[in-house]
Amino acid sequence: MSIVLPEGYKPSDDEEYMSPQQLEYFRQKLLTWKQELMEEADSTINHLREENWQEPDINDRASLEADAALELRTRDRYRKLANKIDKALQRISDGTYGWCEETGDPIGLKRLEARPIATLTIEAQERHERLERVHRDE
Secondary structure (H helix, E strand, O other): OOOOOOOOOOOOOOOOOOOHHHHHHHHHHHHHHHHHHHHHHHHHHHHHHHOOOOOOOHHHHHHHHHHHHHHHHHHHHHHHHHHHHHHHHHHHHHOOOOEOOOOOOEOOHHHHHHOOOOOOOHHHHHHHHHHHHHHHHO
């Protein structure tokens, strides 16, 4: 079943939560985000391939290598984010998208709009972060 969203559609609290229209909206948002990440990653790879690694000046070479390391770390973050996007798309497919993994409560449209890969409500996320800080400080 294919859902065509009206132009300019935004999910609303007036609709049924995680209705087919809302799920399609977030599916498209996630796919667009992933496409942008992949294009950026390709750009990074091309840039690194085209770089002249034979800089004669040691300071220029060190600067070049530092920039390359930063680009590679960024690319790794993109890869991890792409995996989270894939998991969110899977949750859309299996009907669990938009619901907190910990409590089963709705995550909320505003939170999903801001972070479409969210798996926890704000309250559950805050509890999780507090626990991480406590265990890190021990």
